[in-house]
Amino acid sequence: MWNYTDKVKELYTNPRNVGSISDADVVVEVGSIVCGDALKLYLKIDANDVITDAKFETFGCGSAIASSSALTEMIKGRTVEEARKITNRDIADFLGGLPEEKMHCSVMGNEALDKAIAKWRGEDISHSEDTDGEIICHCFGVTDKLIRKVISENKLKTVEDVTNYTKAGGACGSCIPRIEDIISDELKKFAESADRPAEKKPLTNIKRLQLVEDTIANVIRPELQKDGGNIDLVDIDGKKVYVALRGSCANCRLSDLTLKNFVEDKLREFVEDDMLVFEAGRD
Amino acid sequence: MQVYLDNNATTMVDPEVLEAILPFFTGRYGNPSSIHSFGGSVGSEIQKARERVAGFLGADHDYEIVFTGTGTESDNLAISGTIAYYTNKKHIITSRVEHPAVVALCNKLERDGYRITHVPVDRNGTLDLEYLMDSVDDDTAIVSIMYANNETGVIFPVEKIGAFLRERGVPFHVDAVQAAGKVPIDVNRINCDLLSISGHKFHAPKGVGVLYVRRGTRIRPILYGGHQEKGRRPGTENVPGIVGIGKAAEMAAAHLSRPGEMKKMASMRDRLEKTVLGMFKNSMLNGSAENRVPNTTNIGFEFIEGEAILLYLDQAGVSASSGSACSSGSLEPSHVLRAMGVPFTSAHGSIRFSLSRFTTGEEIDYVISVIPGIVNRLLEISPYWDSAKQEPAPVNLQAKT
Missing domain, CATH: 1.10.10.1100 (BFD-like [2Fe-2S]-binding domain)
Structure with a gap:
């Protein structure tokens, strides 16, 4: 017997939102009776792109019924854009997890949702996720x-x-x-x-300054402080950043390494990947 | 109400069987191989069990009974033990609807270079006897066919196969695990060389099986060790299990010979089956109605899925099983239903009910009373059924391919 969570049991015993919507704005079907599970999803979407109602009919096992019910509960009241971000993993999480062998039930729910949104947007669903x-x-x-x-x-x-x-x-x-x-x-x-990392657009000087300040304040300084050190931003010239190391860092013989390996790496990660870091006064 | 209708999966240990085996866990725990009387006296109990099982199967000699651990082990010993002796023969004949104990072993042997013939069955689950006979050749090492199918209960013509193979001199193994206790078994009428049964299918405990090995049949062991079971199945005997299967065999023989008892079981099964089939247009019987063991029915429901039915039945206190893909963890419906050509539309929604001699008429009434609510609820959820009109919905959800 499967080790279903209480949430799964609850939702296959008393599934929410079973049935059809006669004036639905979009109706889609995924799966087939031959494959052993199928889901028909009905959505009502208002002028503000909010999903005001969702209903389903499912042919399938307990976890397929529970996944369908979970999906409808998760998307009701959300905007289409919010709903679009839901993944099969979110459906499984909503159910408190599914047995690995049953994860395809959550994928079916996600597939139906993607297809419904594509259809509602007027995209050619014969080329949507499941058939493309x-x-x-x-x-x-x-x-x-x-x-x-x-x-x-x-x-x-x-x-x-x-x-x-x-x-x-x-x-x-x-x-x-x-x-x-x-x-x-x-x-x-x-x-x-x-x-x-994803390519970033060239930054303006002001934006770059802000990002450098934020990165030093929120990422770099807290780390150095853990070792009793500190750091001050002295100047910025294009992509050259001048800093002064304080506290225990100031006398540390490894301060060059700290600058190059840690400070520069973090600035390259969070600001731009060709940032250069120098200790103020030692240019 | 709790109703257990999954007796093809396993059965309750009969209280009399339990009583018979308990002393062998407590006071009489000796090893039958020991010289001292504390152990040696246990050996005579094993001998008694051997005689009882021999009688149950119609065997001529008690030494033709080999105690094993499970039905699966008996099947493996029969097939692997035979081909290990006839090493120059590389062909095995079996059917498409065998138990996994035979299917998986034959798949492995196929990878090892054996040629495997899988004899087909028809829509009723009946074996194609002619196909089997035509497949036998000089290279055939063994034919292994089940007596009764575990999913449908359909009985195969083992006596006809046995007579034919006896003439051809080809070893014949019968997997009688699902027949034992349901129909009388007579190894001499079947003319088989080897026959497997499993205790827990007829009210003995789990963990004990039997392989009947006709006198003169050549097999090599698959386990090596001590002298137990004349070296055919070494390992210290499962004494309580063996005593239990002996007692259960004696009781099963008595119940089978009692006039009307099996007919009574069959009539309860038929009442359940006919009532349910009459209730739902979307239901059908899987397998032949005539030629089957008295305790099994396999009903297919179109447009709803088997695991969901089982879960709902379970909540109502009813234990059954399904050949659906989802309930087994595989992704395809049972190989038995597919071999029979049962359409996917109902194979996914197939439910097996299997009775025992402990099943009562009240229990059948209860199951009949809960099924309509369950099936109707799932039909309401199904996109393939229009509950308002009580007919299939006009959706056209086809396979994507």
Whole structure:
């Protein structure tokens, strides 16, 4: 027997928002009876883009019913823009967690939401999340796009994870090598993006000054103070920052390292990646 | 009310069986292999159990009974033990609807280079006997076929297969785990060389099984150790389990021979089945209605999902099981229902009820009384059903492929 949380049990026993909305602004369907679970989602959205009502009909197991109910509860009263940010992980968290093998139920909820928003915005939903892209798993009709999405949102690392979240690879297993390729591709992308932070626009002098002050006050100084040191900003000239180390830092023989390794690194992280740091008076 | 209708999964230990085994946990804990009388006297109890099981299966000799740990172990010993002897033969015949104990082993042997024939079944779950016969050749090491299917209860023509294989001189293993205690078993009428049963399916405790090995049948052990079970299954005997399966076998034989008792069980099963099928247009019987064990029914509900039905039944105090994908943790519905060609629309919503000799008419009445509320509630939630019109909803949710 599955180890469902009390929240899951509560929501499959007494699901909220079951049924249809006759004058819904958008109705979408995801999944299929062949796959073993399907969800039909009805939304009412007002002139201010607020989701005023949400109802569902679900064919599926206990956790599919609970995930659908959770989704409708989570989006009611929110704006479309707020709802759009909900991930399958949020749905699972709302339920107090789902067994790994049942994570695909939360993905189905998320898929329905994405599709509903796309449809409401007038986007061509025949090319929305669940149908766009190349079909990788033919047994369950799972596309590379959906697989990539759940890998990056949930930081998945193995084929088993992907199967638990999307069902892909769970039947005949012939797509497993391709899922492996996608995982290694996504992991590579993830590693690259971690190496190279998102590019920032050139800063104005005033904006740069503010960011440097904030970074020193909120990030750098608290760290140095832990070791009995301190730091003052003396001057800024373009991307050159002149500081004075105080307290125990002033006499520390490693102060050059502190400047280059810590202060400069932090300024490069939070301000611009080509910032230079000098000790005032030692230029 | 608590109603247990999952007796194909496991059964209650009969109170008389429990009484028979308790002394072997307390005062009589000796090792039957010991020379002293404290242990040695236990050995005679094992012998008594062996004779009782031999009688239950219609075996000619008590030494044809090998005690094992589980039904799975018996199946593995039968197949692996046989092919370990006939090392030059590389072909195994089995069916598409076997228990995982046989399916998974054959999959492993296929990877090891064996050729496996999976005999198909029809829409009623009946075995294609001709296909099986045509598949036998000089390379066939063993044929392993179940007596009765665990999910549908459908009985296979093991006597016809046995007669045919006896003539061809091919070893025949019968997985009778789901038949034991439900239909009389006679190894000589079946003409099998090997036959597996499991104690906990007929009111003995868990952790004890039997492999019948006909005199003269060649098998090699899969475990190596002491002299127990004549070296065919070494390891210190599970004395309470063995005493228990002996007692349970004796009791099962008595119940099977009592006139009308199995008919009574079948009529309760049929009442449940007919009433439920009559209530719902979206329900159907999975498997043949005629040729099956008396305790099992497998009902498919279209447009609703099996695990959800089980969870709702559980809340009403009713224990059953499902061949749905979700309840098993796999993603596809049961291989048995798929092999039968049951459409996915109802395979996902299949529920198995399995009775025992302890099931009462009141319990069946109770189950009949709770099912409508559960099925109707899930139909209300389902996008495939229009509850207002009591007919399938006109949605067209197709597979994405």
